[in-house]
Amino acid sequence: MSNLDKELPTLKRRLTIAQKSGDPARILKEVQHAVNRFAIIGWPDNWTNWMRAKDDAIFYLNLKG
Secondary structure (H helix, E strand, O other), rough: OHHHHHHHHHHHHHHHHHHHHHHHHHHHHHHHHHHHHHHHOOOOOOOOOHHHHHHHHHHHHHOOO
């Protein structure tokens, strides 16, 4: 089992919890953490989930002004 296979469930769970919190800053923090890990362990096939979460959080922050 690769490091990616071992860590991906935890990274997914952390992103899901951040998204459910509704806090864009928390989402951005979790995305940055995951991206830093992906740079080391490799990128999953569903890497766009994190990029979409990042884009959504930034969009929300821009709406709030």
